[in-house]
Amino acid sequence: MDFGPFLLLALIEGLVTSAVLALTAVGLSLTFGIMRVVNVAHGEFFMLGAVSAWFVTSWLPVPPALAFAAALLLCPLFVGVVAVLADMLILKRLNYQPEATIVATIGVLYILQQAALTVFGPDARPVAAPFNFRIQFPWFGYSGYKLAVIVAAAAVLAGVWLLLTRTKIGLVMRATQIDRDTARAFGINVDRVYAGVFGLGAALAAIAAVLIVPIQQAHYLMGADPLLLSFIVVIIGGLGSLRGTLVAALLIGLSDGVISTFFAPTLAKIIATLLVALVLVFRPQGLFGKPAL
């Protein structure tokens, strides 16, 4: 294959990574932006989505495509409920104090990981894609499912965007983000908003996981990479800035696709993590954010 088509392939692969990453990172960005909670267990919500998708698709006695559609609906719901419980039972009682919540979400991370290991086992297990066809480009054939992932992720992101900017729920969320005391004074139930946002953030990670699991397999340790990459995206994009998060997801996903096609993946990760640390040190508002105060 020539360089041109090879680069195109790398870019499409990168676009798939970007799409899934954007979903996961927007979930993390929402919880940080609105609740000021750094959710270290976010990767485990992703893992929980993938693992529960395996259970749903292998237990439901219906055709694979239908089972997958059910998983796409049920798994985010299940993960969302788990997250809401974690918020109400743990984070709320800590008053969302930043350092305590990080320690607590580390604890939740271990609990969820152990639960998955006990129930699901240590093996990686595949989930069948709902459909299989190849789209033939002039130079190579490409999985139709992967292209569908890009479309689906874009649709969900558009939905989140509309929810936040065009609905009453979004208005209430934004009001809570800007000033939670004033919001409370206007009769907004801030506790419920927080629980909802935490659940929504986790559900977005779960949707991303269900979409990727036919490509990647479910495994109880699969949460680490999405967590790290989402952190990178959210920090580069500016903590709490949704638009920045999307741009950064596209940037990181594409460059990840291109870099890991041409270079060693470990080296790419080292450079990315160091870059994040340096961005936080020298430009804490992110590459795209406005300086805070």
Added chain:
Amino acid sequence: MTVRIDTALALHLGLIALLLALHFAAPDYHHANLAKIMVLAVYAMGYNIAYGYTGLLSLGHALFFAAGLYGAAMAITVGGVPAGPALIAGMAAGGIVAAAVGLLALRTTGVAFMIVTLMFAQAGYLTILYLGQWTRGDEGIVIAQGLRHIGALDLTDEGPRYLAALALFTAGLLVNLWLVRSPFGRVMVAMRENEDRARMLGYNPFQVKLVALAISGLYAGAAGAAYAVMFGYVGASLASVQYSILPLLWVLLGGAGTVAGPFLGVLVMFYLIYYAGTLTSATLLVVGVALVALVLFAPKGILGAVRERLLKWLP
């Protein structure tokens, strides 16, 4: 003339005397455990100097621990240095890496500091994997038995190993006690309690925190180097994020900002996992539940609660 008895010093010397007595009294299995616990307690003490006293919640101490581990192990296997100087090299490596990280990371505070240290440690962990040609990555370095002795002291033998661990622990504990009761220790606590007021009084927060972090790194490096030489194995898993979380857990459990707390935390956690291990294989669950329960119900840890209720003078 009355002799003023230093109760706090006496109490900590008592702990050391107890551990020395256990050298002769403890059953073999627990004897071996205690040696490991003392080495890890030095690591936890280092973490406590940064987090418990200075208020620096780092999620990247595994990097400093690993600097000690690999500093000592590679000095021996690659550099051909004897174990004694290798220990010093490991300790120095921990301090230098901590100071270097601090120069950058201490420009941030709070959550950003946690993430920056986490990222640096992650980069360090990945670098160890990437340089597998020399570090042997996940498989790790095994230090040959013949190389693991300091002078006449054979550290592969249970007895000398316990005493060497006790010597390191004693030094760590007494220096820690002296440090936190020194004027500089008070300034460290001032940074934790109210950085702005300390700055107004003329202290330079960046400088104080940098020194505290470097001391913390020296402790972590010393513990790592001792771990490498005493137990003869160094692997990438010891540099993973879990080894950044563990000292935090130990310190929270034993009591942040207490001198003996880190030791108590390692001891309780070690045996908690050990006894939980006889009941269930779900050891991660124990760690997770312990973390959540601690922040929810006992944010001050064991010795922190004791200090609050009974012994106000406990350092």
